[in-house]
Amino acid sequence: MSTLLAFLVVSAVVIVTPGQDTALLIKNTLAGGRGGGIATSLGIVAGLVVWVLATSAGLAALVVASERVFLILKLVGALYLVYLGLRSLQQALRGRTEEGVLRPAGGLLPLVAFRQGLVTNLGNPKIAVFFTSLLPQFVPDGTFLPILGLGLLFCAMGLAWLTAYALLVARASDHLRGTSVRRALDAITGAVLVALGLRLATDRR
Helix, strand or coil, X not given: CHHHHHHHHHHHHHHHCCCHHHHHHHXXXXXXXXXXXXXXXXXXXXHHHHHHHHHHCCHHHHHHHCHHHHHHHHHHHHHHHHHHHHHHHHHHHHCCCCECCECCCCCECHHHHHHHHHHHHHCCCHHHHXXXXXXXXXXXXXXXHHHHHHHHHHHHHHXXXXXXXXXXXXXXXXXXXXXHHHHHHHHHHHHHHHHHHHHHHHXXX
């Protein structure tokens, strides 16, 4: 029980710490409301589930061990973050949404939001480093099912936090539609995504 409690505490601290997931969630919730935020949360957690499965099966360790694979994933993920950030900055500066990405009514398509959450996580190999470092500490024998169980518990906690966060941001954004504050938030989240993408590209393992 003490081991599980320690895992829950560590997981909670990691989950609530702001990062690229938080920035993307805010951006997409501002653009697509509750639907966009929840879809982004599901995409993010779907990416985490893939990394958990890879960690349980020992595949994530291969990604961490291979400098070439790690570098390729990192650069793809970094470029995608920069791309999303620049798009957000462009929309904020122009004060309008881009045709083909947003609904006619102005809401981000849930499928697009889900895809962005999924791709940003799959393109972040540091998650593989994190899971391969964290999960085995609580499963000394390294067996598949216990690691998978803890990993899925982490994902469930992450989904609960991200969904609650998205609902909170959506509620606040309802009062900011069409205001300069809303455009400023779009610009800030865009700049943050660009900065996070550049940091991901330059970070060492």
